[in-house]
Amino acid sequence: MTPDALNRLVAQLSKLPGIGEKTAQRLAFHVLRSPPxxxxxxxxxxxxxxxxxxxxxxxxxxxxxxxxxxxxxxxxTRRDDKVLCVVEGIADELAIERTREFRGRYHVLHxxxxxxxxxxxxxxxxxxxxxxxxxxxxxxxxxxxxxDVEGEATALYxxxxxxxxxxxxxxxxxxxxxxxDLEYADQATLARALAxxxxxxxxxxxx
Amino acid sequence: MVRPSRVxxxxxxxxxxxxxxYGEADRIVTLFTLGRGxxxxxxxxxxxxxxxxxxxxxxxxxxxxxLVERRGDTYRLDAADVVTSFHHLxxxxxxxxxxxxxxxxxxxxxxxxxAHPQLFNSLLEYLALLDRxxxxxxxxxxxxxxxxxxxxxxxxxxxxxxxxxxTGPRPVFDPDVGGAICGNCAPQFPYAVxxxxxVVDALSRLQEGERTPFEAAIRSGARDLLNLFIEHHLGRxxxxxxxxxxxxxx
Numbered sequence: 001m002t003p004d005a006l007n008r009l010v011a012q013l014s015k016l017p018g019i020g021e022k023t024a025q026r027l028a029f030h031v032l033r034s035p036p037x038x039x040x041x042x043x044x045x046x047x048x049x050x051x052x053x054x055x056x057x058x059x060x061x062x063x064x065x066x067x068x069x070x071x072x073x074x075x076x077t078r079r080d081d082k083v084l085c086v087v088e089g090i091a092d093e094l095a096i097e098r099t100r101e102f103r104g105r106y107h108v109l110h111x112x113x114x115x116x117x118x119x120x121x122x123x124x125x126x127x128x129x130x131x132x133x134x135x136x137x138x139x140x141x142x143x144x145x146x147x148d149v150e151g152e153a154t155a156l157y158x159x160x161x162x163x164x165x166x167x168x169x170x171x172x173x174x175x176x177x178x179x180x181d182l183e184y185a186d187q188a189t190l191a192r193a194l195a196x197x198x199x200x201x202x203x204x205x206x207x
Numbered sequence: 208m209v210r211p212s213r214v215x216x217x218x219x220x221x222x223x224x225x226x227x228x229y230g231e232a233d234r235i236v237t238l239f240t241l242g243r244g245x246x247x248x249x250x251x252x253x254x255x256x257x258x259x260x261x262x263x264x265x266x267x268x269x270x271x272x273x274l275v276e277r278r279g280d281t282y283r284l285d286a287a288d289v290v291t292s293f294h295h296l297x298x299x300x301x302x303x304x305x306x307x308x309x310x311x312x313x314x315x316x317x318x319x320x321x322a323h324p325q326l327f328n329s330l331l332e333y334l335a336l337l338d339r340x341x342x343x344x345x346x347x348x349x350x351x352x353x354x355x356x357x358x359x360x361x362x363x364x365x366x367x368x369x370x371x372x373x374t375g376p377r378p379v380f381d382p383d384v385g386g387a388i389c390g391n392c393a394p395q396f397p398y399a400v401x402x403x404x405x406v407v408d409a410l411s412r413l414q415e416g417e418r419t420p421f422e423a424a425i426r427s428g429a430r431d432l433l434n435l436f437i438e439h440h441l442g443r444x445x446x447x448x449x450x451x452x453x454x455x456x457x
Contacts, residue, residue: 017231113450115304115311115446115447115449115450116311118446118449120450121453148265149266149267149303149307152297153300153303156298156303157300157454160300160454186263187262187292187294188262188292188294188297189262191294
């Protein structure tokens, strides 16, 4: 008969996304076979993430700092206060951060407008974004929502709200990915890439 | 001896009605197919691989879907070739809102495995008009009336459903009975709601094929009556109606 403690662990692990009964069992046996220190560290990490990690009151990214204190992105004095990048979720924020090309501030919406799912503006952090922008310190908002129908709808909705405030609103460029293949690009992507084509550097004349 | 499981491969001209993420990398796509009506298909790896279904699984995309029928009622989407992506309509919030409303209406008014070739072509035509920025708010109302009629829910705006005379200046509208009733017969329909004569008249003319754009007040009245009618017959309000209101589109 399997010990109850092991059954409970398997049951909890199988609730994780992408983890089925078999995988949960394999993970549980791995924990059981590992040194007890590993299980203690794992449980400690799980408790800490629940107890300490919360949303930043300014940009709604994740932070584990003191309550009511903004996160590292918001307090970093080396960042540009005049440019704000609006993203759908925290994974998108991290993706942009990995480029090391953006040094402005962020605002996380925690979703996108989804008419078919019944997700409207009130369920996103749009009101908080407008409050942030009222200070007048931000010159440009980069809308970095995904280039799908819902992301486009959200971007266009934000443009409608922000343009009257006199703020420059820009959208991430869309087109052929690096290392991509024109032959396999879809109509919409190729059309956007053509529309957003850019001038190449002027040729240097050889005398 | 193990008998091979029976699989049926086929290709269907389709319009993507909606998609739902499934698990870590997959997506369930609801398609409106020309030959088999509405069906949901499992698109394995649709979220992970951009090469498998490049830009093909966005709502309103017209495509040729290669499907595999598995164990009766479930389908697998093997490949999708885009016929028209209708991507121009994504550059305008109003057109996005109207296209999603049209898709939700078709999704809710059709049943799985019941072909509606006329409704399919009507939706395709409406999406093409939206894509070319040639469909305004009155076109959406005309599309709704046409869709309701093709799905077997045609509301009647003239003559009076009860006495078959003109509906007159103070008609009422009863979604349960199926349309407009004149002021004289109204007391016999206690659950009917008051309607404006000019709104009922405009909807009747639109149903007959007249294509004069409605003024804002008529559109608003028509929207209220159609919302009431659709909600009554579907048993729930369409989700995209709220979006139309939130973004100020009719």
